[in-house]
Amino acid sequence: MEKIYYRPIARSDDARPDTALTLAGGWCWFDEVELIRRDGPSEIIPAAHLPEEMHERLTGSRAPLAGLAMDAPRIMGILNITPDSFSDGGRFDVEEAAIAHALELRAAGADILDIGGESTRPGALEVPEDEEIARTAPVIATLVEDGFDAPISIDTRKSLVADQALEAGAAMLNDVSAMEFDPAMVEVAAISGAPICLMHAQGLPETMQDDPDYTDVLLDVYDYLEDRIALAEAHGVARASVIADPGIGFGKTIQHNLALIRGLSLFHALGCPILLGASRKRFIGTIGAAEEADRRMPGTLAVTLAGLEQGVQIHRVHDVAEIAQGLRLWSAIKKGYEE
Structure with a gap:
């Protein structure tokens, strides 16, 4: 049929x-x-x-995730504790700097903090799991012990890294491989009950931008996420605990990215919240004539607004203060503003 x-x-x-x-x-x-x-x-x-x-x-x-209601847009602030991330590598790979930036992101308006210890930018190499744990778990533990008042997500492809992050106090999982890189990730999600974001990526970071190819990128990505959600459910993960991410920039050309953004509302048919992670991506720089990644905030805001107009619930961004300001103006225009 x-x-x-x-x-x-x-x-x-x-x-x-x-x-x-x-x-x-x-x-x-x-x-x-x-x-x-x-x-x-x-x-x-x-x-x-x-x-x-x-x-x-x-x-x-959509059910609340880590205590956050999904009836309003949520900002996920990015904290890369890495030396080689495409935009901010090396800026926060010392624990004190990472913790300070986490507090800055929260004060600027981040509803969720996404902490990662391995770059998955195009061309990035795999980081040993013990090194990834050493980068992320202590920062999470310190933030939680000090009363950090927003849920923390661990951005990792590895089940052991995820498990250690949850032990340290993380409340959410973000797997850019949708549990393919490490099949044991589904067990961590099922046993912990933590929400998990499943993202589409074509290929590994080392090679994913070599020659991305799809029959129909919007439908192909949808089918992939539908299959991965079904796998999660088969292992005891509730659909209400899954977040779907179409993986902007992960094994996609500019045209692929634009097609996915135009069709974002399709992913609501998965019955899950949607996460949009386009912040500072190369296609924004190419279209917006911004070679340096940290000059791509205006383009990121434009893509964020396109997502808001299609009901996307979670927006993963670097420039939290600027995107939060844009979201407040968008909300005031849509819902009114009281002085």
Whole structure:
């Protein structure tokens, strides 16, 4: 049987018709859905004609993650404790600097802190797990002991690193390999009950940008994430604990990235919160004529706003203060502002 994909046409305008449905329990609504087929033309149908299961996936409120409600946009601040990350490598790879930056990100408006000890930029080499643990676990432990008041996510592909981070006080897992690099990651997620973000990447960091190729990037990425979520569920991980990340920049060309951003609302059909991680990526620099990564905040904000307009719940960014300011202005325009 031919597979049909359901992409809600997300809107956030005040002029909401009575027939509209709320998208994922959030701030967007939709009254039309694009039906997409791989081997045929797409068509637009009224949202009222959705199959029951898809209706539930697209409209159901997303469960809180690590104590954070998913009915409003959330900012995930990036803390790379690495010498070689593409944007800020070497800036925070000393524990004191990492902790200070974590506090800065929280004060600037980060709702979640994502800590990583291994760069997964294009061309990056694997870091031994004991070294990755030594970079991340002590920082997490110190922050938690000192009363850091936001959930901490561990950005790792390795189950032992994830386990040690959880022991230190992390509350969320972020696996850019969607549990493929280390199949034991699913056991860590299942046993701990911690939310886990599953991201799509084509190939390993060492080679992923050599020649990315897809039949249809939007549908291929969707199918991959659907399969990985099913695997997680089969091992006892609740769908409500999974976050889906289409993996902007991970084994994708500029055109692939743009196609995914245009079609982000499709991923709501997975029934999970969506994470958008486009911050300072090379395609932003290419399109926006910003060669240096730390000059790509305006382009990051533009992509973030595109995600907000499609109901994306979690936005992983470097420039937390600037993105938080943009989000506040967006919210005031949409919802009003009281002095």
